């Protein structure tokens with residue numbers, strides 16, 4: 072095991088560090104995260120490391136993507152143990168302060184339409200513009216050859232692909248599949264909020280998504296199946312369901328039947344915790 076990743080906290084220092092790597096002709100990979108790293112993140116980092124000569128992990132809990140009543144203040148911050156987990160995986164950890172990312176006078180926000188419309192945006196209207204702004208900032212700071220995002224945040228992944236295409240950033244967006252607990256619960260930093268009782272209920276999210284997918288594959292009509300999925304989650308003990316939606320996998324547009332690859336996506340709340348998940352159909 073090495074000494075652990077080099078920790079860099081300013082854009083200027085990151086650029087200086089990466090300039091040498093670029094000059095040496097090494098491929099640079101970036102894995103943007105908000106920390107509280109779990110195996111899902113680490114698998115993204117491992118994939119990046121396998122493809123790249125230098126792996127950068129950014130750790131920044133981005134205030135711009137949280138709404139006023141959301142969990143910014145209580146979002147888990149575990150910087151020391153994150154760095155320990157990255158010890159033999161990442162070369163550089165970029166951990167800027169909020170003032171570094173959003174210095175005094177910062178007045179720019181990136182708006183994304185297309186795949187950002189609907190679903191998460193109906194419930195978290197500020198979310199994708201906050202994500203797009205910070206991801207653009209991180210990508211422009213690091214200018215990696217590739218950046219890796221998890222399929223767990225499927226709508227976010229499509230939004231970032233759109234952003235990178237529209238701004239013509241010469242960066243390959245690579246994807247890591249969702250890692251799950253043995254009972255199907257997708258790994259997420261927010262699982263740490265769940266009580267034992269809530270954790271049992273949470274596992275039903277993926278089960279219901281799989282049942283919805285099976286019904287749609289069997290030819291059952293989409294809208295009643297989505298309604299069935301919402302009821303099934305409420306019956307399982309979720310306090311409320313933001314959406315269960317079957318959408319075109321590429322555009323996230325609503326579909327009437329299964330003629331192209333589709334995705335079933337859901338967001339639901341248990342107590343104060345909001346969980347999301349999605350699977351391919």
Ligand code: PAF
Nearest residue numbers: 103104105133202205224
């Ligand atoms: O998926 C996340 O952890 C965040 O939304 C991201 C992409 C790091 C931007 O803050």
